[in-house]
Amino acid sequence: xxxxxxxxxxxxxxxxxxxxxxxxxxxxxxxxxxxxxxxxxxxxxxxxxxxxxxxxxxxxxxxxxxxxxxxxxxxxxxxxxxxxxxxxxxxxxxxxxxxxxxxxxxxxxxxxxxxxxxxxxxxxxxxxxxxxxxxxxxxxxxxxxxxxxxxxxxxxxxxxxxxxxxxxxxxxxxxxxxxxxxxxxxxxxxxxxxxxxxxxxxxxxxxxxxxxxxxxxxxxxxxxxxxxxxxxxxxxxxxxxxxxxxxxxxxxxxxxxxxxxxxxxxxxxxxxxxxxxxxxxxxxxxxxxxxxxxxxxxxxxxxxxxxxxxxxxxxxxxxxxxxxxxxxxxxxxxxxxxxxxxxxxxxxxxxxxx
Numbered sequence: 001x002x003x004x005x006x007x008x009x010x011x012x013x014x015x016x017x018x019x020x021x022x023x024x025x026x027x028x029x030x031x032x033x034x035x036x037x038x039x040x041x042x043x044x045x046x047x048x049x050x051x052x053x054x055x056x057x058x059x060x061x062x063x064x065x066x067x068x069x070x071x072x073x074x075x076x077x078x079x080x081x082x083x084x085x086x087x088x089x090x091x092x093x094x095x096x097x098x099x100x101x102x103x104x105x106x107x108x109x110x111x112x113x114x115x116x117x118x119x120x121x122x123x124x125x126x127x128x129x130x131x132x133x134x135x136x137x138x139x140x141x142x143x144x145x146x147x148x149x150x151x152x153x154x155x156x157x158x159x160x161x162x163x164x165x166x167x168x169x170x171x172x173x174x175x176x177x178x179x180x181x182x183x184x185x186x187x188x189x190x191x192x193x194x195x196x197x198x199x200x201x202x203x204x205x206x207x208x209x210x211x212x213x214x215x216x217x218x219x220x221x222x223x224x225x226x227x228x229x230x231x232x233x234x235x236x237x238x239x240x241x242x243x244x245x246x247x248x249x250x251x252x253x254x255x256x257x258x259x260x261x262x263x264x265x266x267x268x269x270x271x272x273x274x275x276x277x278x279x280x281x282x283x284x285x286x287x288x289x290x291x292x293x294x295x296x297x298x299x300x301x302x303x304x305x306x307x308x309x310x311x312x313x314x315x316x317x318x319x320x321x322x323x324x325x326x327x328x329x330x331x332x333x334x335x336x337x338x339x340x341x342x343x344x345x346x347x348x349x350x351x352x353x354x
Contacts, residue, residue, distance in 0.1 A: 023230035026213045030107060034211060035241045036100040042242040043093035044199070046249065050086035051188070058138070060184040062177040065140035066263040073260060084253030090135065092249065094128050094279050101125055105337050109212035110317060111324040117209065118318050120202040127195045132277055134187040140180060145264035146274045149175045154287065157300050215327040275351065282344040283307055285351035
Protein backbone atom coordinates (compact mmCIF):
# COMPACT_ATOMS: atom_id res chain seq x y z
CA UNK A 1 0.00 0.00 0.00
CA UNK A 2 1.38 3.42 -1.00
CA UNK A 3 1.74 6.45 1.25
CA UNK A 4 -1.19 8.23 -0.41
CA UNK A 5 -3.51 5.25 -0.02
CA UNK A 6 -2.48 4.87 3.62
CA UNK A 7 -3.15 8.55 4.37
CA UNK A 8 -6.36 8.48 2.33
CA UNK A 9 -7.80 5.75 4.55
CA UNK A 10 -7.30 7.98 7.59
CA UNK A 11 -7.71 11.51 6.25
CA UNK A 12 -10.19 10.97 3.38
CA UNK A 13 -7.94 12.82 0.93
CA UNK A 14 -10.09 11.76 -2.04
CA UNK A 15 -12.95 13.85 -0.72
CA UNK A 16 -10.69 16.88 -0.40
CA UNK A 17 -9.41 16.40 -3.94
CA UNK A 18 -12.97 15.97 -5.23
CA UNK A 19 -14.06 19.14 -3.44
CA UNK A 20 -11.11 21.06 -4.91
CA UNK A 21 -12.00 19.94 -8.43
CA UNK A 22 -15.64 21.03 -8.02
CA UNK A 23 -14.81 24.40 -6.49
CA UNK A 24 -15.08 27.25 -9.01
CA UNK A 25 -14.02 30.89 -8.97
CA UNK A 26 -16.12 33.55 -10.74
CA UNK A 27 -14.33 35.33 -13.58
CA UNK A 28 -15.22 39.02 -14.03
CA UNK A 29 -13.63 42.48 -13.88
CA UNK A 30 -12.99 42.16 -10.13
CA UNK A 31 -11.47 38.67 -10.05
CA UNK A 32 -8.04 40.15 -9.25
CA UNK A 33 -9.32 41.21 -5.81
CA UNK A 34 -9.85 37.57 -4.87
CA UNK A 35 -6.08 37.17 -4.53
CA UNK A 36 -5.83 39.64 -1.64
CA UNK A 37 -7.06 37.12 0.91
CA UNK A 38 -4.42 34.65 -0.22
CA UNK A 39 -1.72 37.32 -0.11
CA UNK A 40 -2.71 38.18 3.47
CA UNK A 41 -2.56 34.50 4.39
CA UNK A 42 0.89 34.13 2.80
CA UNK A 43 2.24 37.15 4.68
CA UNK A 44 0.88 35.74 7.94
CA UNK A 45 2.69 32.46 7.25
CA UNK A 46 5.85 34.48 6.52
CA UNK A 47 5.38 36.21 9.87
CA UNK A 48 5.08 32.91 11.70
CA UNK A 49 8.15 31.34 10.06
CA UNK A 50 10.39 34.40 10.44
CA UNK A 51 9.11 34.98 13.97
CA UNK A 52 10.01 31.44 15.03
CA UNK A 53 13.53 31.92 13.63
CA UNK A 54 13.92 35.18 15.55
CA UNK A 55 12.72 33.48 18.74
CA UNK A 56 15.73 31.17 18.59
CA UNK A 57 17.95 34.13 19.52
CA UNK A 58 15.66 36.81 21.00
CA UNK A 59 15.82 37.25 24.80
CA UNK A 60 13.04 39.35 26.36
CA UNK A 61 14.11 41.63 29.19
CA UNK A 62 15.32 45.18 29.78
CA UNK A 63 18.95 44.04 29.93
CA UNK A 64 18.80 41.58 27.03
CA UNK A 65 16.11 42.53 24.46
CA UNK A 66 17.99 45.28 22.61
CA UNK A 67 21.29 43.40 22.82
CA UNK A 68 19.76 40.18 21.47
CA UNK A 69 18.26 41.99 18.48
CA UNK A 70 21.61 43.68 17.82
CA UNK A 71 23.26 40.25 18.02
CA UNK A 72 20.73 38.85 15.52
CA UNK A 73 21.35 41.58 12.94
CA UNK A 74 25.13 41.74 13.36
CA UNK A 75 26.36 38.27 14.32
CA UNK A 76 23.79 35.64 13.29
CA UNK A 77 24.19 34.50 9.69
CA UNK A 78 21.37 36.06 7.65
CA UNK A 79 19.85 37.25 10.93
CA UNK A 80 19.51 40.78 9.55
CA UNK A 81 17.56 39.42 6.58
CA UNK A 82 15.15 37.45 8.77
CA UNK A 83 14.47 40.51 10.93
CA UNK A 84 13.89 42.72 7.90
CA UNK A 85 11.56 40.17 6.33
CA UNK A 86 9.66 39.91 9.61
CA UNK A 87 9.32 43.69 9.89
CA UNK A 88 8.34 44.32 6.28
CA UNK A 89 5.96 41.36 6.06
CA UNK A 90 4.25 42.62 9.25
CA UNK A 91 3.55 46.00 7.69
CA UNK A 92 2.51 44.54 4.34
CA UNK A 93 0.30 42.03 6.13
CA UNK A 94 -1.72 44.79 7.80
CA UNK A 95 -1.72 46.81 4.56
CA UNK A 96 -3.18 43.96 2.50
CA UNK A 97 -5.70 43.06 5.22
CA UNK A 98 -6.95 46.66 5.08
CA UNK A 99 -7.24 46.55 1.28
CA UNK A 100 -8.94 43.15 1.48
CA UNK A 101 -11.45 44.58 3.96
CA UNK A 102 -12.34 47.52 1.72
CA UNK A 103 -12.68 45.35 -1.41
CA UNK A 104 -15.04 43.06 0.50
CA UNK A 105 -16.98 46.13 1.63
CA UNK A 106 -17.41 47.62 -1.85
CA UNK A 107 -18.22 44.23 -3.38
CA UNK A 108 -20.93 43.87 -0.69
CA UNK A 109 -19.50 40.43 0.05
CA UNK A 110 -20.72 40.79 3.64
CA UNK A 111 -24.35 40.33 2.68
CA UNK A 112 -26.33 37.25 3.62
CA UNK A 113 -25.20 34.50 4.15
CA UNK A 114 -21.65 35.84 4.65
CA UNK A 115 -22.15 38.02 7.72
CA UNK A 116 -20.05 35.71 9.91
CA UNK A 117 -17.22 35.81 7.37
CA UNK A 118 -17.15 39.61 7.66
CA UNK A 119 -17.26 39.50 11.47
CA UNK A 120 -14.41 36.99 11.67
CA UNK A 121 -12.40 39.01 9.15
CA UNK A 122 -12.85 42.19 11.17
CA UNK A 123 -11.68 40.43 14.32
CA UNK A 124 -8.63 39.22 12.41
CA UNK A 125 -7.89 42.83 11.40
CA UNK A 126 -8.07 43.98 15.02
CA UNK A 127 -5.75 41.15 16.05
CA UNK A 128 -3.35 42.02 13.21
CA UNK A 129 -3.11 45.57 14.55
CA UNK A 130 -2.56 44.07 18.00
CA UNK A 131 0.29 42.04 16.50
CA UNK A 132 1.87 45.24 15.24
CA UNK A 133 1.40 47.18 18.46
CA UNK A 134 2.75 44.44 20.73
CA UNK A 135 5.67 43.57 18.46
CA UNK A 136 6.79 47.18 18.06
CA UNK A 137 8.16 47.31 21.62
CA UNK A 138 10.15 44.08 21.51
CA UNK A 139 13.44 45.54 20.13
CA UNK A 140 13.36 47.82 23.20
CA UNK A 141 14.76 50.82 21.35
CA UNK A 142 14.10 54.47 22.10
CA UNK A 143 11.48 55.04 19.40
CA UNK A 144 9.50 51.91 20.29
CA UNK A 145 9.61 52.76 24.01
CA UNK A 146 8.08 56.22 23.64
CA UNK A 147 5.66 55.19 20.88
CA UNK A 148 4.35 52.46 23.19
CA UNK A 149 3.99 55.03 25.96
CA UNK A 150 1.92 57.26 23.69
CA UNK A 151 -0.21 54.34 22.46
CA UNK A 152 -0.88 52.97 25.93
CA UNK A 153 -1.75 56.48 27.17
CA UNK A 154 -4.47 56.62 24.51
CA UNK A 155 -5.77 53.21 25.61
CA UNK A 156 -5.80 54.53 29.18
CA UNK A 157 -8.15 57.33 28.12
CA UNK A 158 -10.98 54.93 27.24
CA UNK A 159 -13.85 55.75 29.61
CA UNK A 160 -14.69 53.18 32.25
CA UNK A 161 -11.95 50.65 31.53
CA UNK A 162 -9.05 52.97 30.69
CA UNK A 163 -7.18 52.71 34.00
CA UNK A 164 -7.60 48.95 34.11
CA UNK A 165 -6.52 48.57 30.49
CA UNK A 166 -3.49 50.81 31.02
CA UNK A 167 -2.23 48.79 33.98
CA UNK A 168 -3.03 45.54 32.19
CA UNK A 169 -0.90 46.55 29.21
CA UNK A 170 1.96 48.11 31.13
CA UNK A 171 2.05 45.84 34.16
CA UNK A 172 2.15 48.99 36.26
CA UNK A 173 1.83 52.74 35.96
CA UNK A 174 4.73 53.24 33.54
CA UNK A 175 6.26 51.45 30.56
CA UNK A 176 8.88 49.16 32.09
CA UNK A 177 10.39 45.71 31.93
CA UNK A 178 7.04 44.32 33.03
CA UNK A 179 5.49 45.93 29.94
CA UNK A 180 8.09 44.30 27.72
CA UNK A 181 7.41 40.88 29.26
CA UNK A 182 3.66 41.28 28.81
CA UNK A 183 3.97 42.46 25.24
CA UNK A 184 6.27 39.54 24.48
CA UNK A 185 3.73 37.06 25.86
CA UNK A 186 0.88 38.77 24.03
CA UNK A 187 2.84 38.87 20.76
CA UNK A 188 4.17 35.29 20.67
CA UNK A 189 1.48 33.35 22.55
CA UNK A 190 -1.91 34.96 23.20
CA UNK A 191 -2.59 36.74 19.89
CA UNK A 192 -1.17 33.92 17.70
CA UNK A 193 -3.36 31.35 19.47
CA UNK A 194 -6.54 33.39 19.11
CA UNK A 195 -5.62 34.47 15.58
CA UNK A 196 -5.01 30.89 14.41
CA UNK A 197 -8.42 29.73 15.67
CA UNK A 198 -10.21 32.70 14.07
CA UNK A 199 -8.27 32.26 10.84
CA UNK A 200 -9.32 28.61 10.69
CA UNK A 201 -12.96 29.60 11.17
CA UNK A 202 -12.63 32.33 8.53
CA UNK A 203 -11.11 29.97 5.96
CA UNK A 204 -13.74 27.30 6.60
CA UNK A 205 -16.50 29.88 6.09
CA UNK A 206 -14.93 31.04 2.82
CA UNK A 207 -14.62 27.46 1.55
CA UNK A 208 -18.14 26.46 2.55
CA UNK A 209 -19.87 29.60 1.29
CA UNK A 210 -17.75 30.08 -1.81
CA UNK A 211 -16.56 33.35 -3.28
CA UNK A 212 -19.05 36.19 -3.45
CA UNK A 213 -19.74 38.29 -6.53
CA UNK A 214 -21.04 41.91 -6.66
CA UNK A 215 -24.84 42.31 -6.46
CA UNK A 216 -25.22 43.41 -10.08
CA UNK A 217 -23.58 40.20 -11.36
CA UNK A 218 -26.04 38.05 -9.43
CA UNK A 219 -28.71 39.25 -11.87
CA UNK A 220 -26.79 37.69 -14.76
CA UNK A 221 -28.19 34.22 -15.62
CA UNK A 222 -26.03 31.34 -14.41
CA UNK A 223 -25.46 30.09 -17.97
CA UNK A 224 -23.91 33.46 -18.92
CA UNK A 225 -21.47 33.60 -16.02
CA UNK A 226 -17.82 32.65 -16.44
CA UNK A 227 -15.87 30.50 -13.98
CA UNK A 228 -12.40 29.01 -13.63
CA UNK A 229 -11.56 25.87 -11.64
CA UNK A 230 -10.07 26.62 -8.25
CA UNK A 231 -7.56 23.82 -8.72
CA UNK A 232 -5.26 24.06 -10.57
CA UNK A 233 -6.11 27.35 -12.39
CA UNK A 234 -6.79 29.72 -9.52
CA UNK A 235 -4.44 27.93 -7.10
CA UNK A 236 -1.48 28.29 -9.48
CA UNK A 237 -2.24 31.99 -9.98
CA UNK A 238 -2.42 32.35 -6.20
CA UNK A 239 1.00 30.72 -5.78
CA UNK A 240 2.44 32.99 -8.48
CA UNK A 241 1.12 36.02 -6.60
CA UNK A 242 2.76 34.71 -3.43
CA UNK A 243 6.11 34.45 -5.22
CA UNK A 244 5.77 38.04 -6.46
CA UNK A 245 5.00 39.26 -2.93
CA UNK A 246 7.94 37.29 -1.54
CA UNK A 247 10.23 39.05 -4.02
CA UNK A 248 8.77 42.43 -3.05
CA UNK A 249 9.39 41.69 0.65
CA UNK A 250 12.97 40.57 -0.09
CA UNK A 251 13.70 43.73 -2.12
CA UNK A 252 12.29 45.96 0.60
CA UNK A 253 14.33 44.09 3.21
CA UNK A 254 17.57 44.58 1.28
CA UNK A 255 17.17 48.18 0.05
CA UNK A 256 15.07 49.71 2.86
CA UNK A 257 16.26 48.17 6.14
CA UNK A 258 14.69 49.11 9.48
CA UNK A 259 17.14 50.88 11.77
CA UNK A 260 17.60 49.41 15.23
CA UNK A 261 18.27 52.83 16.72
CA UNK A 262 19.30 53.53 20.32
CA UNK A 263 18.47 51.41 23.35
CA UNK A 264 15.52 52.67 25.40
CA UNK A 265 16.39 54.73 28.48
CA UNK A 266 13.80 55.36 31.19
CA UNK A 267 15.44 58.66 32.16
CA UNK A 268 15.99 60.05 28.66
CA UNK A 269 13.58 62.65 27.27
CA UNK A 270 11.32 61.66 24.41
CA UNK A 271 13.00 62.21 21.02
CA UNK A 272 11.28 64.69 18.68
CA UNK A 273 8.78 63.35 16.20
CA UNK A 274 7.69 60.22 18.06
CA UNK A 275 4.76 58.77 16.15
CA UNK A 276 2.83 55.49 16.19
CA UNK A 277 2.89 52.98 13.37
CA UNK A 278 1.25 54.09 10.12
CA UNK A 279 -1.94 52.06 10.66
CA UNK A 280 -2.64 54.04 13.87
CA UNK A 281 -1.58 57.38 12.44
CA UNK A 282 -5.02 58.55 11.26
CA UNK A 283 -6.40 58.11 14.78
CA UNK A 284 -3.36 59.68 16.41
CA UNK A 285 -3.45 62.71 14.12
CA UNK A 286 -7.17 63.19 14.72
CA UNK A 287 -6.66 63.22 18.48
CA UNK A 288 -3.84 65.74 18.08
CA UNK A 289 -6.06 68.14 16.14
CA UNK A 290 -8.93 68.10 18.63
CA UNK A 291 -9.09 71.01 21.10
CA UNK A 292 -8.62 70.42 24.82
CA UNK A 293 -12.37 70.62 25.40
CA UNK A 294 -15.41 70.35 23.12
CA UNK A 295 -18.26 71.78 25.13
CA UNK A 296 -18.12 69.89 28.42
CA UNK A 297 -16.18 66.85 27.11
CA UNK A 298 -12.42 66.50 26.89
CA UNK A 299 -11.31 66.57 23.25
CA UNK A 300 -9.28 63.35 23.46
CA UNK A 301 -12.14 61.53 25.17
CA UNK A 302 -14.57 62.70 22.48
CA UNK A 303 -12.20 61.47 19.75
CA UNK A 304 -11.82 58.05 21.37
CA UNK A 305 -15.59 57.69 21.81
CA UNK A 306 -16.11 58.69 18.17
CA UNK A 307 -13.63 56.05 16.98
CA UNK A 308 -15.28 53.42 19.17
CA UNK A 309 -18.75 54.20 17.80
CA UNK A 310 -17.40 54.34 14.24
CA UNK A 311 -15.67 51.00 14.70
CA UNK A 312 -18.88 49.40 15.96
CA UNK A 313 -20.84 50.79 13.00
CA UNK A 314 -18.23 49.44 10.57
CA UNK A 315 -18.18 46.06 12.33
CA UNK A 316 -21.97 45.66 12.16
CA UNK A 317 -22.41 47.04 8.64
CA UNK A 318 -23.78 43.67 7.37
CA UNK A 319 -26.74 44.17 9.71
CA UNK A 320 -27.13 47.89 8.97
CA UNK A 321 -26.94 47.82 5.17
CA UNK A 322 -30.52 46.86 4.38
CA UNK A 323 -30.20 47.18 0.60
CA UNK A 324 -27.29 44.74 0.43
CA UNK A 325 -29.56 42.06 1.90
CA UNK A 326 -31.78 42.25 -1.19
CA UNK A 327 -28.86 42.44 -3.64
CA UNK A 328 -28.79 46.21 -4.15
CA UNK A 329 -26.14 48.86 -3.58
CA UNK A 330 -26.71 51.67 -1.10
CA UNK A 331 -25.36 55.08 -2.12
CA UNK A 332 -25.08 56.01 1.56
CA UNK A 333 -22.83 53.09 2.45
CA UNK A 334 -20.80 53.47 -0.75
CA UNK A 335 -20.06 57.09 0.11
CA UNK A 336 -19.48 56.11 3.73
CA UNK A 337 -16.67 53.79 2.61
CA UNK A 338 -15.21 56.29 0.12
CA UNK A 339 -15.13 59.11 2.68
CA UNK A 340 -13.57 56.79 5.25
CA UNK A 341 -10.74 55.85 2.87
CA UNK A 342 -10.08 59.49 1.94
CA UNK A 343 -10.11 60.48 5.62
CA UNK A 344 -7.70 57.73 6.68
CA UNK A 345 -5.25 58.50 3.86
CA UNK A 346 -5.41 62.28 4.38
CA UNK A 347 -4.90 62.06 8.13
CA UNK A 348 -2.04 59.59 7.75
CA UNK A 349 -0.21 61.82 5.24
CA UNK A 350 -0.88 64.88 7.39
CA UNK A 351 0.46 63.09 10.46
CA UNK A 352 3.74 62.27 8.75
CA UNK A 353 4.18 65.69 7.13
CA UNK A 354 3.60 67.68 10.33
